[in-house]
Amino acid sequence: MEHMPSWVRQHMAAARAVIVLTLLLGAVYPLAVTGVAQALFHARAGGSPVESGGRVAGSALIGQSFTGGDGAPIGKYFQSRPSAAGKGYDPAASSASNLGPEDVLDVLPVPGATKGRQSLLTRVCARSQAAGRLEGVSGARPYCTPDGVGAVLKVFPAVGAPARAVSVNQACPATPFVTRYQGVTVECGRPGEDYAAGRTVPVRGDAKAVVPADAVTASGSGLDPHISPAYAALQAPRVARTRGLPLAEVQALVRRHTTGRSLGFIGEPGVNVLELNLALDGR
Structure with missing residues (x-):
């Protein structure tokens, strides 16, 4: 050496x-x-497996969808929150949508040219309407139009008195959610037209949201197995009715599968959807 x-x-x-x-x-x-x-x-x-009938039905840490082959919710099951992970709750594609609160403008589809893109606001509006129909309640919420898209205007010019106003998320020939804005007639949105130069004006409206926030938004990981007690309470009547069970019995199961805040003060209470649905099947 x-x-x-x-x-x-x-x-x-x-x-x-x-x-x-x-x-x-x-x-x-x-x-x-x-x-x-x-x-x-x-x-x-080992992944916190949850077993049912001698087989692994899923993980207590990873959510899953309770839908049929057509993608429609199965009425006798509590539904999970939306997921942005792959096609939904894909552990190999854990992610958020990366869309923020300022993502309020849709890209309207142009036949034969572009497929279009829904903003986060319109996704929330559409999910709220779908959840409302499923649970038999109002799916209306602030900043949403009656037809389930973001209630957003583009006002021209961007500065000064309005001379033109467009409901940019409502493609023609839709009827705009408001007829006039500061004395100007509101137009429907025309696919392919560039509205970038206008001032973006979200319109709050007077609707009160009945559908909870976790029913219309995905978690940061896209894998959250829990829903809020409020969302579980909204679904309980439908599940009880579909299964022919007393509502009080379903509500008792919800309480039994509700976990509190970590260490008593971290996070929010949650209901594990998989464990709750398995408890319903095994009662």
């Missing part, structure tokens, strides 16, 4: 370091952590 060139010794030392660190960090450490996890937290380390 003493007679080896310095560059050879340096390379050999580097190779030894790579081998040692690979064994320690690539084998010994993962095996040790896995062993401790399996010994102390076996169920959680």
Whole structure:
């Protein structure tokens, strides 16, 4: 070794370091952590599986959809919140929609040219209407039109007295949700027309939301297995009616599967949808 060139010794030392660190960090450490996890937290380390009838029905940590082959909600089950992970609750594509509260303008589809794009606001409006129809309540909410899109105007010019106003999310020949804005007749949106130069004006309206927020928005991971107690309470009458059960019995099951805040003050109470639906099936 003493007679080896310095560059050879340096390379050999580097190779030894790579081998040692690979064994320690690539084998010994993962095996040790896995062993401790399996010994102390076996169920959680194994993915927190939930079993039913001798088979794994899912994970307590990952939500899933309770829909039929046509994608429509199955009436006898509590429904999960929306998911932006892949096609819905895909653990390999965990993500949010990356759309924020200022995403209120749709791209109207142009036949043969563009498919269009729904804004976050319009998605919320559409989901609220769908949930309202399913539960037999009003799906109306602030900043939404009666036909389920974002209630947003583009006003021209951007500064000064309005000379033109367009309900940009309502494609012609739709009737605009308001007829006039500050003395100007409101037009319907024309697909393909550029409204970028106008001032964006969301219109709140006087609707009061009955459908809870978690029924119309996806979680940050897209995998949240819980819904709020408010959303569960909204669904309970429909589930009880479909299953022919007393409402009080379904409500008691909801309370039994409601978890409180972590450490008493972190987060919000939640209802695990999978565990609740399995409890309904197994009663």
